[in-house]
Amino acid sequence: MDLASFSTCSSFDFNNCVELENPTLYNVTTSTPSMDVRESWQTTLVKLQMRPGGSSSILRSLERFELDNGYYSPNSRSFTRAEAGKMTRPFPLMCYSFQVSQPGEDYKQFMPGSYELGQRGSTLRTFADFNLQAAIFHKPIASYNPPPYFMQSNDSKAQLPATPPGGDTGNNFTRNLVLSPLPWGRSSSGSNQTILFSVPSQIASIAQLQHADLTGDDRASSIAHQPGNAVGNSYAPPFVERGLTTQLRTDFELIGAPNHTGTKNDARNYYDISYLLNASLWDSYFFSSISSSSTSAPINPALIKLDESSTSSAGLSDPVKAAALLMIDGGFNVNSTDKNAWKAFLASAKHSKHSAGPVDASDAAFPRSLEQISPSAKQPTGTTSDSFSGYRRLTDTQIDSLADEIVKQVRLRGPFLSLSHFVNRALAGITNQPALSRSGALQSAIDESGANINFAGDKNAFSGIRVDSMGSSVPPDRVTLSWKSNGPSADMDGGDRDERPPNLDSSHIDWAYTSTDNNFGTLASVVADQKMLVNYPGGSQYANEQGYRSTGIPGWLTQADVLQVIGTSLSTRSDTFRIRTYGESLNSAGSVVARAYCEAIVQRLPTYVDSQNVATDRGTALNVINQFFGRRYQIISFRWLSPNEI
Amino acid sequence: MVLLSLIATPSLTAQASDGSPQVALKIDLVSWGDDITGLSLKPGQSKTVTALGFRYSTPVEYSGSVLMEVHRSSTGESPKTAAPSADDLAHELHPLLAPDSNPAAGDAAKPKTGLMLELQKRREKDPSLVALAPLPASGCRRATVLLVPSEGSTFIAYVIDDDPSKLPLGQLRVHNLSSLTIAMRCDGKLNRELKPRESFIAPVQNQQMIYELAYKVGEEWMTQESNIIPVRGSEQTQMIILRSDNKFFTSTDGSKAGFLQIVTLRRSKDEPPSTGR
Numbered sequence: 051m052d053l054a055s056f057s058t059c060s061s062f063d064f065n066n067c068v069e070l071e072n073p074t075l076y077n078v079t080t081s082t083p084s085m086d087v088r089e090s091w092q093t094t095l096v097k098l099q100m101r102p103g104g105s106s107s108i109l110r111s112l113e114r115f116e117l118d119n120g121y122y123s124p125n126s127r128s129f130t131r132a133e134a135g136k137m138t139r140p141f142p143l144m145c146y147s148f149q150v151s152q153p154g155e156d157y158k159q160f161m162p163g164s165y166e167l168g169q170r171g172s173t174l175r176t177f178a179d180f181n182l183q184a185a186i187f188h189k190p191i192a193s194y195n196p197p198p199y200f201m202q203s204n205d206s207k208a209q210l211p212a213t214p215p216g217g218d219t220g221n222n223f224t225r226n227l228v229l230s231p232l233p234w235g236r237s238s239s240g241s242n243q244t245i246l247f248s249v250p251s252q253i254a255s256i257a258q259l260q261h262a263d264l265t266g267d268d269r270a271s272s273i274a275h276q277p278g279n280a281v282g283n284s285y286a287p288p289f290v291e292r293g294l295t296t297q298l299r300t301d302f303e304l305i306g307a308p309n310h311t312g313t314k315n316d317a318r319n320y321y322d323i324s325y326l327l328n329a330s331l332w333d334s335y336f337f338s339s340i341s342s343s344s345t346s347a348p349i350n351p352a353l354i355k356l357d358e359s360s361t362s363s364a365g366l367s368d369p370v371k372a373a374a375l376l377m378i379d380g381g382f383n384v385n386s387t388d389k390n391a392w393k394a395f396l397a398s399a400k401h402s403k404h405s406a407g408p409v410d411a412s413d414a415a416f417p418r419s420l421e422q423i424s425p426s427a428k429q430p431t432g433t434t435s436d437s438f439s440g441y442r443r444l445t446d447t448q449i450d451s452l453a454d455e456i457v458k459q460v461r462l463r464g465p466f467l468s469l470s471h472f473v474n475r476a477l478a479g480i481t482n483q484p485a486l487s488r489s490g491a492l493q494s495a496i497d498e499s500g501a502n503i504n505f506a507g508d509k510n511a512f513s514g515i516r517v518d519s520m521g522s523s524v525p526p527d528r529v530t531l532s533w534k535s536n537g538p539s540a541d542m543d544g545g546d547r548d549e550r551p552p553n554l555d556s557s558h559i560d561w562a563y564t565s566t567d568n569n570f571g572t573l574a575s576v577v578a579d580q581k582m583l584v585n586y587p588g589g590s591q592y593a594n595e596q597g598y599r600s601t602g603i604p605g606w607l608t609q610a611d612v613l614q615v616i617g618t619s620l621s622t623r624s625d626t627f628r629i630r631t632y633g634e635s636l637n638s639a640g641s642v643v644a645r646a647y648c649e650a651i652v653q654r655l656p657t658y659v660d661s662q663n664v665a666t667d668r669g670t671a672l673n674v675i676n677q678f679f680g681r682r683y684q685i686i687s688f689r690w691l692s693p694n695e696i
Numbered sequence: 697m698v699l700l701s702l703i704a705t706p707s708l709t710a711q712a713s714d715g716s717p718q719v720a721l722k723i724d725l726v727s728w729g730d731d732i733t734g735l736s737l738k739p740g741q742s743k744t745v746t747a748l749g750f751r752y753s754t755p756v757e758y759s760g761s762v763l764m765e766v767h768r769s770s771t772g773e774s775p776k777t778a779a780p781s782a783d784d785l786a787h788e789l790h791p792l793l794a795p796d797s798n799p800a801a802g803d804a805a806k807p808k809t810g811l812m813l814e815l816q817k818r819r820e821k822d823p824s825l826v827a828l829a830p831l832p833a834s835g836c837r838r839a840t841v842l843l844v845p846s847e848g849s850t851f852i853a854y855v856i857d858d859d860p861s862k863l864p865l866g867q868l869r870v871h872n873l874s875s876l877t878i879a880m881r882c883d884g885k886l887n888r889e890l891k892p893r894e895s896f897i898a899p900v901q902n903q904q905m906i907y908e909l910a911y912k913v914g915e916e917w918m919t920q921e922s923n924i925i926p927v928r929g930s931e932q933t934q935m936i937i938l939r940s941d942n943k944f945f946t947s948t949d950g951s952k953a954g955f956l957q958i959v960t961l962r963r964s965k966d967e968p969p970s971t972g973r
Contacts, residue, residue, distance in 0.1 A: 057904070057906055057924065060904070060926070061924060062904070062924060062925065062926050063926070125948050156918070156955070159952065159954050159955045160951055160952070160953065160954065161951050162791060162792055162949050162950030162951045163950055163951075164792040164950065165792065165951075202951065202953075203947065203949065203951070204947045204951065204953055205947045205948050206944065206945050206946055206947045206952070206953065207749060207944050207945075208750065208944050208945040208953070208957060208958075208959050209945075209947075209953050211751075213751050213962075218926070221923055221925065221953070221958055221960070222953050224923055224924050225921050225922075225923050225953070225954075226921050226922055226923070228906050228922055228923060228924040229884075229906070229908065229922040233919070523913035523914060523916050523918055524916060524918075542791075542949070543791075543792050544789065544790045544791045544792050544949075545790030545791075545792070546790050566789055566790050566791040566792065566949065567789050567790070
């Protein structure tokens with residue numbers, strides 16, 4: 051089939067669809083002409099691949115969507131003989147649709163009435179835990195479908211017309227496909243575009259690598275079950291226990307007939323890729339912002355040459371030597387517990403202009419990218435263009451609250467021995483340190499300050515998002531993957547209990563306990579810390595650890611967004627010190643006859659104390675003096691002080 | 697059923713006397729859900745019609761009171777369905793289904809007013825009477841009577857004036873039969889807000905209409921969907937937006953296709969010949 055715009059190809063006409071023909075299935079000589087759709091055993095699977103024409107390279111692969119046809123005939127269509135004779139064109143019996151799970155969408159409307167939000171991928175942190183620019187979407191653990199897709203199946207007579215002569219696909223087939231793209235955020239005035247990733251034209255901060263698809267595991271790169279904005283962020287992923295960064299788990303694949311409870315068990319490592327990338331990058335690399343076309347000075351004004359008078363560019367473009375030739379102007383120690391210092395530091399983003407506007411904004415800007423196309427809003431909506439194609443600014447009040455929370459986090463988690471220590475979450479069991487292992491210091495501070503939604507849910511910056519939906523028609527934003535009976539809740543729940551596929555580990559149940567038509571697959575199986583599941587035995591005290599559906603939308607201020615702005619100035623130590631001292635002169639009686647006060651400002655330089663070593667030498671290459679004393683300090687100012695200056 | 701209070705107006709009840717105006721027009725009986733067999737517009741008729749679920753069947757010529765009676769014989773034919781095999785039964789689905797909700801059930805205890813009171817009175821004399829339909833008073837040659845299941849095997853009738861002069865072939869009329877205010881944007885241009893029971897003729901381009909639909913709950917507008925529907929030149933098309941728990945709108949697993957339900961009625965120019973009343 052040729053691809054064409056939806057509105058021009060009569061998408062509602064079955065004659066434009068691929069048709070499976072098997073005339074022997076339908077025999078009008080039977081007493082009751084009837085057709086239904088069914089399957090043997092457990093599963094019908096579809097794999098979708100998108101490739102450029104004539105190419106073997108895969109742009110996107112969606113692996114193993116389940117098309118459960120059920121069994122028996124509730125979806126049958128019966129006709130009189132007269133009607134059957136007139137039914138000359140195809141007609142639909144089942145329709146399956148898959149949509150990237152969106153915050154704000156009330157998927158309960160598309161699930162059986164007894165289901166709860168959370169089943170079938172209806173509540174996920176789509177933008178935080180998944181990679182929407184991935185090439186490969188696979189089905190993890192015992193998931194029924196590959197996340198972050200929500201599945202809807204429909205066989206109602208209203209949606210699937212079986213009216214002679216046939217030919218109509220029914221409304222469900224074309225639902226939400228005709229307008230391309232569908233508004234994000236499910237607001238009637240929502241944005242038709244969202245800007246999630248961009249290729250920065252200039253890179254200054256490691257955090258700008260959040261736009262690069264650095265996802266991957268032992269099998270492939272560009273995978274969907276890791277955060278798309280991995281670098282610089284720190285939310286704990288659901289696939290790995292809080293105390294781990296790597297966990298060996300099992301992906302199950304139903305084998306199907308003739309053994310309908312048989313599975314292929316595939317051991318696979320799951321990673322907290324944000325943690326690992328941050329640990330690899332933040333303390334080992336920086337962007338010099340030296341242009342390849344002009345090597346004389348960094349583009350980033352926060353980086354200055356050690357010898358400002360030098361016009362030489364020697365070494366500046368050398369990835370190893372550049373650091374020895376540059377200094378940070380206004381570096382900031384993340385171990386600071388001075389709230390005002392943090393306020394001043396964060397406020398350095400005030401009055402920053404963004405091409406999307408607003409033009410007169412004075413609030414501090416922390417945009418996801420410079421390519422956002424909609425202006426920020428004074429109060430973010432979480433549902434419309436400001437939050438999907440726009441960006442965030444923080445008011446003075448919000449900066450004050452954020453600085454307050456950062457200081458709390460520094461006291462809780464510090465001292466930070468490395469930048470990745472500051473950027474990453476703590477590795478600890480969920481029962482021991484739920485808050486510290488939830489996200490890194492800065493992200494926790496952002497959330498708890500109310501710039502997004504805090505853990506308790508009583509601070510909410512967004513006008514259009516409801517935390518628990520009390521008294522509102524807006525669906526709740528909490529992620530609510532759940533537990534039922536003796537396992538994670540099935541995505542196709544029902545009264546079947548027998549013939550479940552076996553769990554490999556009796557202490558960690560992956561398959562659902564109840565299902566319909568022996569479909570025990572469950573997206574909730576991806577949650578490694580099962581205590582987080584709603585209704586987990588013993589209470590749901592950790593259920594809120596699943597977070598919020600809107601986490602990570604462009605209007606949700608992330609740690610990486612902030613680090614893009616301030617990341618280049620951060621360090622875990624100070625290199626410039628103000629030293630004050632005094633001396634006394636005593637007479638023979640021991641009385642003070644003279645007293646003097648002085649102040650020196652000293653600065654640590656890249657060069658070593660002993661110039662026998664060059665600044666790029668490391669470890670055993672250093673002589674004894676430099677191994678002991680390290681880098682050279684230089685007095686850059688000195689003055690005598692009067693007593694009233696003390 | 698929310699339609700109860702919307703249809704039963706006192707003025708129409710007053711018209712249901714012996715001196716009520718007479719009309720003559722062609723009627724289509726359509727079911728709001730499952731097919732309804734054994735219907736006639738006069739008691740004791742041997743020839744009956746079946747109101748199909750949201751689609752047209754055989755039209756009926758009617759002449760008589762503007763308050764039309766709909767009768768149902770007790771021996772209406774049941775539709776034939778294929779019997780499940782032993783294999784079918786062994787693999788029968790066991791979905792989680794919510795308990796059936798019948799919004800009209802609670803209406804039984806309420807005092808009857810308007811058309812429902814009139815229906816109750818007439819049924820005491822003639823139990824075969826199942827619905828009263830207030831037809832357009834004059835100038836209408838065609839009407840669709842939508843029969844909504846109500847209490848005690850009766851139906852609430854919603855009448856759509858289908859006179860060809862008001863809805864020519866190739867045109868589309870949108871009806872809001874839900875109890876909510878809805879908003880539609882057609883082909884990205886025309887914006888219409890429809891209160892309950894309001895309708896409008898929607899613009900059609902290239903025999904199709906692209907729409908965006910939202911509904912209002914309290915003060916909040918909620919997006920329902922966007923979609924495209926064919927509007928063929930050989931058909932009179934009615935798009936009906938409603939909210940119903942009827943199993944006609946429900947899938948095998950108990951799910952529905954959204955907060956509001958949408959059905960399309962299509963009447964072909966090549967419709968079957970009508971029967972007498």
